[in-house]
Every structure is written in structure tokens, then in C-alpha cells.
Amino acid sequence: MPHQFVGTVKINGTTAPDGTVVTATIDGVETATAIVTGGNYQLKIRAAQGLPDPTGKTIKFTVDGQNANESQLFQAGGGTELNLTVTLVPPDVGAKDWFPNWSPFLSQTPPSPGNGPKLSGVAPNTAYPRQLVSLKGETAGTRVVWDVGSSREADVSPVAPITKDYFQIPAGASPGVHKVAIRNSSGTSNAVKVTVLAPSGDFPAPRIEDVVLRLQPSGKWILMLTAANLDADATVTVDSTQADSALISGLPISYMK
DSSP, X not given: OXXXXXXXXXXXXXXXXXXXXXXXXXXXXXXXXXXXXXXXXXXXXXXXXXXXXXXXXXXXXXXXXXXXXXXXXXXXXXXXXXXXXXXXXXXXXXHHHHOTTOOTTGGGSOOOOTTSOOEEEEESXXXXXXXXXXXXXXXXXXXXXXXXXXXXXXXXXXXXXXXXXEXXXXXXXXXXXXXXXXXXXXXXXXXXXXXXXXXXXXXXXXXXXXXXXXEOTTSOEEEEEEEEXXXXXXXXXXXXXEOSSEEETTEEGGGTO
């Protein structure tokens, strides 16, 4: 059973800015990531093939690569509110003389992508091969780059895009953490991390991995499915009745008709 962590993120007592990346590790292996929004994060740890078994292990966290002060022993099922804090220490030798402009956020800020588009996140950021995920950012007129900056870099933009905001995890993606970016004629965006889980079940048959109910401000309940091996012509049924308010891997039903 997965375990969900939620909470606030603060760096030297100041709320972490939107876009800050929180990473959970087990035995030094990255197992899940989350993007800070409004000073909060949310991520889910689960036992999955290709990743360390979390049972009885201590989950450690980093915030934009810096170790958080908090950790938590994994417990199957349920959730934990765990507020993360990072205490950055300035250079201890001649700091005032040699680093007069030192800032606690200096090492937290990712390299500037220049004039390229901005990518704020991928949802969900833990997925299976062939799973459809959504992009958050300045996606208009961009291409999706998988394993950006590595020798395995590849364009994974759909040949006939369903929308500009979605792409499919490559079928051959290896388990572990991969970097995704978007690119246009102006340049390449910042990279966002996506954790790929090992395929399970009868590949390539579709498979539901998780089900979440969310209450919308309008008072309506939305059913969201995290699924693998799912193509764009998929349909969802609830008690044999086709759903009209479900989201599959962030892809609205209206795009599947």
C-alpha cells in the first residue's frame, strides 16, 4: 500500500518558492518527486518493481538537492503530514569579505533556461511506461524532450498531439528518475524530474494503478485514475456505466471521444 506525504516547505525559515523540487530517497535512490506549489508539497511512496522496497526503511528528503532536516520511517497505507525545512549554511571562511552577495536561495535556484519556455511541473511525476502525463508551463508551440541533457535525449512529442499539454512516457523507459524539458526555437526549458516505475501486469494491457476522488470548488466530485499502458481511445466505466467526469493520467475524457 502506498503512503502519501504532504506538508509545507521552508528554506532558512522562508517559504520555498513555487517550482522548488522535493525528492524522496530510500537507501540513496530517488523514488518520488514533487513540485512545491503555494509553499506546499505532496508525494506518494509505494513499493514498486525496480525501486527499493520501502518496508521498514527511513524515507529521506531533499529540497532542490539540499538535505531536509526531517525524515520518516515508511508505513504502508495512509498518509503523514511532514513539514520540511532546509537550513543552508553560508561559506564559513571570509563569508562577508569573499561572498558579500551570498543569498540563502543562491544554491536553490536552478540554472536559468535563458530565453526558453518555462516548465513548472509534470503530473503525475511518478508514472509507468506508456502512461500519459500532463505538462504544466509555457507549452504552446513546444516539443517534449525526454532525458534532456543526456546521451539518451529524445523527442517524445506526439506525432498527432491530442493537446499541447500531454505526452506519453516512452514504452522503453527504464525504472528510475528521468529529466523532462520542453523546447522551442527560443531554447530549452528547465528540467523537471519524473520517476518511472517498472512495468507490471500483462503488458501492454491497460492497468489501473491508483484511484483518487477530488472535491471540486463547485461541489462536484472528480474521479481520477492513474493508469499504465493506456491509449487515447480508452474509456472508463464505473459499475459498468461509462464515466463522464473522470481524468485518466490527467487526460480529460473529452479528448478521448
